[in-house]
Amino acid sequence: MLGGETIAESSNVTFVFETGMLTRYYLPMDDIRMTALTRSETTTRCPYKGITSYWSVEAGGLVFDDIVWSYSEPLEEAPKLKNLLYFFNENVDAILIDGKKQKQAKTKWFKLLVKTLDGPEHIV
Numbered sequence: 123m124l125g126g127e128t129i130a131e132s133s134n135v136t137f138v139f140e141t142g143m144l145t146r147y148y149l150p151m152d153d154i155r156m157t158a159l160t161r162s163e164t165t166t167r168c169p170y171k172g173i174t175s176y177w178s179v180e181a182g183g184l185v186f187d188d189i190v191w192s193y194s195e196p197l198e199e200a201p202k203l204k205n206l207l208y209f210f211n212e213n214v215d216a217i218l219i220d221g222k223k224q225k226q227a228k229t230k231w232f233k234l235l236v237k238t239l240d241g242p243e244h245i246v
Contacts, residue, residue, distance in 0.1 A: 124182070125182025189209060190208065192205060
């Protein structure tokens with residue numbers, strides 16, 4: 123949920139586990155209300171997954187800049203992420219799994235909208 127609206131619902135989530143990171147939930151585009159998303163000019167790079175593309179979301183009368191990202195051409199180490207979208211889970215209203223709201227993590231990226239060449243998962 124974002125801006126009080128459901129933007130995505132999926133039963134086909136790819137869970138990504140990274141050392142020292144929250145579980146990342148990557149969703150297929152077909153499970154996302156893409157009309158709420160606008161492609162951004164922002165790109166970043168992850169040394170493990172590749173070049174990211176970003177989207178902003180308009181929901182609940184608000185615009186959430188660069189809150190979604192994906193890897194349209196991931197590196198060969200991360201082929202399953204191709205064309206899946208990830209919502210910056212520290213910055214959404216809620217994540218529900220099997221109808222249960224997950225506790226919102228407060229990492230160093232909480233409420234941070236990132237624009238850096240190293241990507242949000244690699245800010246020091």
